[in-house]
Amino acid sequence: MKTKSLDWTSFRRFLSYLAKYKKENWLAVLFGLIAGSTTVYITYLIGRGVDQLVGENQVHFTGLFKIGGLFAGIVLLTVVSQWLIQRLGNKVAYWAVADLRKDAFSHLNRLPLRYYDQTSHGNIVSHFTNDMDNISIAVSQIFNQLFAGMSVVLLALFMMLRMSVVLTIVVLVSTPIIFLVSYLVARSSQANFAAQQEIVGTVSGFVTEMVGNQKIVKAFQQEENNQEQFEKINQELYVKGQKAQFSSSLSNPLSRFVDHLAYLAVGFTGGYLILSGSELVTIGVVSSFTIYSTQFTKPFIEISGVMTQIQMALAGLTRTFDLLDKKEEDSDADKQDLPTIKGEIQFNYVDFSYENGQSLIEDFNFTAKPGETIAIVGKTGAGKSTLVNLLMRFYEVDSGEILLDGLNIDDIKRDQLRKSFGMVLQDTWLFDATLRENLTYGNEAASDKEIYTALQKAYMYDYVMRLPHGLDTSIGHHGIKISDGQRQLLTIARTMVSEPPMLILDEATSSVDTLTEQKIQSAFLEMMEGRTSFVIAHRLSTIQSADKILVMENGQIVEAGTHEDLLEKKGYYEQLYRVQFEE
Known part of the structure; x- marks a missing residue:
């Protein structure tokens, strides 16, 4: 994987999120100036205090006590200012990341279905957990050091x-x-941090997939194989992580x-100037200067101390903005509303392919009249579910058109198009x-009677x-457990509650017993x-009463007609029927 060594573009984009909190930023600047000023002044007081110690039995206690009292007050002011900066920094960091997370999730809802089909779900989740956490922690740390640190640098330089100009x-x-030093180290290690975050997403995706399909794993005795795959990915994460952390x-x-x-150089130079008889440099000046030199470089050193977290945050920002840069579904704000739906569906010369150069549906033509049931x-792979994906505009046709009551579905707002269909799928959710x-997920206004x-x-x-709380009973991980068949029956009931004008049933009774299915x-x-x-x-027993049955193969309709018509043709449908109902 090729990655940039150090890219601050994502950070510059993130500044717009931080800039929204102007009041908190200006308060942080104010308290940073106070904390920086008091920190530098404390150092000046230390030097003044040292100079009160003139020699043996020559201590100016009056001046020393005054300096000590002032010192205690200034220290208290410094501590309070730094605490307030930390509070403001944490607020701004987590608010800004919350805004970024909200934008990312909103963008996720506008991405086409193709993105979800091609991207690991665990990797998507990793954007909202690992990446966002790294960003908020790093921003909080930088924020806490930035304002007071820069004030200390400027004031320490002035003092x-x-x-002493020489010192x-x-x-x-x-x-x-x-x-x-910091730049060279960061430049050499950033590629490893970017790779590390990518592999973290891969690990998250792998674990999510394996945990969600644990029954299949155990049924096929793939525990050892999965363990080997996990250890391989984990080892790759270990190697990249170790390189990134070490560098x-x-x-x-x-x-x-x-x-x-x-x-050391300040100490030696200051000592040399004192021994040389310089009147401008005293022991108190050298004492203050050694502290000033440390204060001057401390912010830069502290930033280098959190460089690991900064680089992880930069990698997280890059991944997050890569997600935000993914092309959304085209806006349909200018599309027309659906009038009263009659339900005529026409496919006119439709071509479609999931991958370029691998055509699945070519020159497809078909018309469903209002009220008809089309089976x-x-x-498997003939293109049955693909027709549904195209009809719902989960995917866009490569060429041709699909009409609903004479209107091209490309000219209809997606939400209205999709609300016009009720779907019951084989994969229940x-x-x-x-x-x-x-x-009531598709019809929040439904009454209990309708439910x-x-x-x-x-x-x-x-x-x-029979449930303890009836309709108010919780299901899922934190509620009662229900079987796959019960889940499918509930999805069927959900579609019935929504009362859509058109229906799509994709193996809607695959998980229920034959008697219940009837x-x-x-x-x-x-x-x-x-x-x-x-x-x-x-x-085939579930579709014998359909008005029209389409038999598909390789993206084309090879037979069409009623159940009786197709049996008389003694073609592909008749073979399927004979296999299912005859010995």
């Missing part, structure tokens, strides 16, 4: 120049070296080493909430009534009455 030059010589950890000790050399059968919240009616039609009413078919028939419905099924 040093007043006291100031000695200190200034070391500062560029500290900058150079970055060199910055702080190298900076401190340079600083200590400057400290779609065929081998219920979230951790109450039954009521799940069942109970749907539950009766889906044969889940008696089960729900009962639900009658509920489906009642629900589909007067509604244009698309039914994807492998069990």
Whole structure:
């Protein structure tokens, strides 16, 4: 993986999030000036105090006590100012990251389905956990050091120049070296940090997938194989992480080493000036100057001390803004609203491919009249579910058009198009909430009576009534556990509650028993009455009453007609039927 060594572009983009909190930033500047001024003044008082110790039995106690009292007051003011800076820094850091997380999640909702199909779900989650946490921690640390630190640097430089230009030059010589050391270390290690964050996302994706499919793992005895794969990814993370941490950890000790050399140089130069009889330099001046030199370089050294966290934050920002830069679905604000839906669907010369150069559907033509039930059968990969993806505009056609009541669906607002369809899929989805919240997901205004009616039609009413809290019973990780068949029946009830004008049923009864399936078919028939419905099924017993059956192969309709018509043709459909119903 090729990565940039050090890229501050993402950080500059993040500054707009920090700049929104002007009041907190200006207060931090104010308290930073106070903390910086008092810190420098404390050092000046130390030098004044040292000069009160004239010699043996020659201590000016009156002056020393005055300086001591002033010293205590200034220290208290410094501590309070630094505490307030820390509070403001934490607030701004976490508020700014909260805004970034909100923007990222909002952007995620506007990305096309293709992005989710091509990206590990665990890696997506890692953007909102690992990456965001690293950003907030680093920003908080930098914020806490920035304002007071810069004030100390400027005021310490001013005081040093007043006291001794020669000693100031000695200190200034070391500062560029500290900058150079930090820059070189950061430049060499940033690529490893970027790689580390990418692998963290990979680990998160792998663990999410394996935990979510643990039944399959155990059923196929793949525990050892999964362990080997995990250890391989984990080892890669260990190697990249070790390289990143080691190279970055060199910055702080190298900076401190340079600083200590400057400290010694100040001591030797100051001692030499005193012994040479300089009247401008006293022992108190040298004492203050050694502290000033440390204060002058301290902010730069502290920044180098958190360079590891800064680089992890930069890698996290880069990944987050890469997500924000992903192309959204085209805006449909200028698209037209749907009029009253009749339900006529037309596919006119539709071409589509998931990957360039690998065409799945070519020159596809078909018309479903209002109120018709259209069943779609065929081998796995024939393109049955793809038609649904195109009809719902989860994917866009490469060429051709799909019409709803004569309107091109490209000219209709997506939310209105998708609300016009009720979907029951083979992969059931219920979230951790109450039954009521799940069942009203597509129709929040539904009454209890409407919910109970749907539950009766889906044969889940008696089960729900036996629950301790009825519709207010929580399901999921923090509630009661329900079987796959019960989950599917609840999704069927949810679709019935939403009362859509058109239906899409994709293997909607694949997880229920045959007897219950026969009962639900009658509920489906009642629900589909007067509604244009698309039914994807492998069990041919569920679609015999369909107005039209499409047999698909390689993205094309190879047969079409009613159940009886297709049996008489003795083609592909008749073979499927014979396999399922004859020995």
